[in-house]
Amino acid sequence: MPSSKSISAAYSLARQRYADLGVDTEAAIRAALRIPVSLHCWQADDVRGLETPKDGIAGGGIMSTGGYPGRARNGDEMRADLDQVLKLLPGKQRLNLHAFYAETGDQHVDRDELEPQHFARWLGWAKSRRVGLDFNPTYFAHEHANSGYTLSSADPAVRKFWIRHGKACRHIAESFAQNLGSPSVINHWIPDGAKDCPADRFGPRERLAAAYDAIFADKSVNRKLCVDAVEGKLFGLGSEEYVVGSQEFYSNYALSRGLVLCLDLGHYHPTESVADKVSSHLAFHEKLLLHTSRPIRWDSDHVVILDDAVRNLLLEIARGDAWDRVYVALDFFDASINRIAAYVTGTRATRQAILCGLLDPSAAIQAADAAGKGHERLALMELTRSLPWGAVWDELCRREDVPAGADWLADVARYERDVTSKRA
Numbered sequence: 001m002p003s004s005k006s007i008s009a010a011y012s013l014a015r016q017r018y019a020d021l022g023v024d025t026e027a028a029i030r031a032a033l034r035i036p037v038s039l040h041c042w043q044a045d046d047v048r049g050l051e052t053p054k055d056g057i058a059g060g061g062i063m064s065t066g067g068y069p070g071r072a073r074n075g076d077e078m079r080a081d082l083d084q085v086l087k088l089l090p091g092k093q094r095l096n097l098h099a100f101y102a103e104t105g106d107q108h109v110d111r112d113e114l115e116p117q118h119f120a121r122w123l124g125w126a127k128s129r130r131v132g133l134d135f136n137p138t139y140f141a142h143e144h145a146n147s148g149y150t151l152s153s154a155d156p157a158v159r160k161f162w163i164r165h166g167k168a169c170r171h172i173a174e175s176f177a178q179n180l181g182s183p184s185v186i187n188h189w190i191p192d193g194a195k196d197c198p199a200d201r202f203g204p205r206e207r208l209a210a211a212y213d214a215i216f217a218d219k220s221v222n223r224k225l226c227v228d229a230v231e232g233k234l235f236g237l238g239s240e241e242y243v244v245g246s247q248e249f250y251s252n253y254a255l256s257r258g259l260v261l262c263l264d265l266g267h268y269h270p271t272e273s274v275a276d277k278v279s280s281h282l283a284f285h286e287k288l289l290l291h292t293s294r295p296i297r298w299d300s301d302h303v304v305i306l307d308d309a310v311r312n313l314l315l316e317i318a319r320g321d322a323w324d325r326v327y328v329a330l331d332f333f334d335a336s337i338n339r340i341a342a343y344v345t346g347t348r349a350t351r352q353a354i355l356c357g358l359l360d361p362s363a364a365i366q367a368a369d370a371a372g373k374g375h376e377r378l379a380l381m382e383l384t385r386s387l388p389w390g391a392v393w394d395e396l397c398r399r400e401d402v403p404a405g406a407d408w409l410a411d412v413a414r415y416e417r418d419v420t421s422k423r424a
């Protein structure tokens with residue numbers, strides 16, 4: 001358990017070490033704290049949603065596995081858990097809600113009839129915590145998703161149902177933004193696809209483009225408040241062979257319609273570098289939404305750690321000075337470990353990657369490169385791996401009055417003893 005004094009002492013040595021490389025740690029700390037990270041609400045309850053009591057897992061292309069006790073069972077428990085999580089995190093956080101976390105009491109309200117009032121309790125919580133809200137339509141875990149196709153379904157009734165849902169969600173996101181004074185990023189992801197070779201790859205994609213056009217045709221929604229994003233992937237559970245909303249589909253769709261493109265670290269072939277995609281997309285797209293996640297062999301949505309994929313992604317944003325062109329959000333769900341610790345680990349790792357990006361001695365590295373000294377560039381890049389960023393991180397935590405190092409584990413243990421272990 002590092003004392004405040006030893007944290008400050010280690011920091012002052014680290015500060016000098018970075019200064020020698022032309023890096024201002026004070027500016028990096030300030031910037032790292034300012035960048036909002038949007039916490040996904042669905043780690044709290046294993047992506048089950050609040051609509052109706054569910055015994056099973058959420059159907060539709062994603063799955064949380066594990067049986068660690070203490071998952072949140074209702075909105076109040078989710079919010080209590082999130083309060084605990086927020087106490088352990090430095091910096092600015094947002095909350096990312098999914099539509100099936102609507103709270104409608106005893107009344108059944110189907111997805112196409114959702115309104116801002118059904119999220120009043122979430123909004124009240126967000127207001128009192130001074131946290132911005134982001135949003136997602138829930139195009140899965142519903143009888144109209146059972147065929148494996150939603151917005152791209154060949155059945156016009158199914159398609160229209162989901163179009164109405166998408167439209168309803170945009171109004172909800174807009175109202176969050178109006179009430180909280182901060183634009184709400186709404187991310188559209190659908191599970192549509194085929195387990196095996198489809199007979200027709202064209203039809204679903206043409207229908208999907210038309211369905212989205214119908215959703216985004218609603219000009220009564222202010223696109224400065226409701227920031228629309230679309231998220232593709234390579235494959236999903238049950239859509240191993242064919243994903244209608246592929247990366248290529250969404251890249252072209254977002255560009256041609258002026259929407260934000262979402263890149264999820266779990267959505268590509270394991271050898272693809274998402275970091276390398278950033279500069280290609282930002283040469284054409286105005287903004288990107290980044291989902292930090294951790295795929296292990298497949299899109300398994302493991303808790304984010306400070307691995308090369310996450311570090312390189314945020315480093316790329318730093319080197320391109322593209323902080324105001326990205327939204328950073330989390331996307332993982334692990335039911336096999338304490339869920340509060342999962343949140344804290346994943347959110348801290350994401351913010352640590354942001355800090356590491358901001359601490360990069362890019363100017364020195366780029367100067368070596370420009371001088372044709374590839375060996376110096378390489379050596380400096382290697383040096384960054386052993387620079388004392390951890391001392392800067394601890395200082396950042398100290399200034400925010402949140403536990404440094406792994407001291408937060410004691411708070412997690414206390415909360416588990418007093419709260420989550422008592423849940424049946």
Ligand SMILES: C[C@H](O)[C@H](O)[C@@H](O)C(=O)CO
Binds near residue numbers: 098136264299
């Ligand atoms: C629950 C989210 O909508 C989901 O995780 C999505 O963002 C995704 O990545 C699906 O694979």
Ligand SMILES: [Mn+2]
Binds near residue numbers: 231264291
């Ligand atoms: Mn995602």
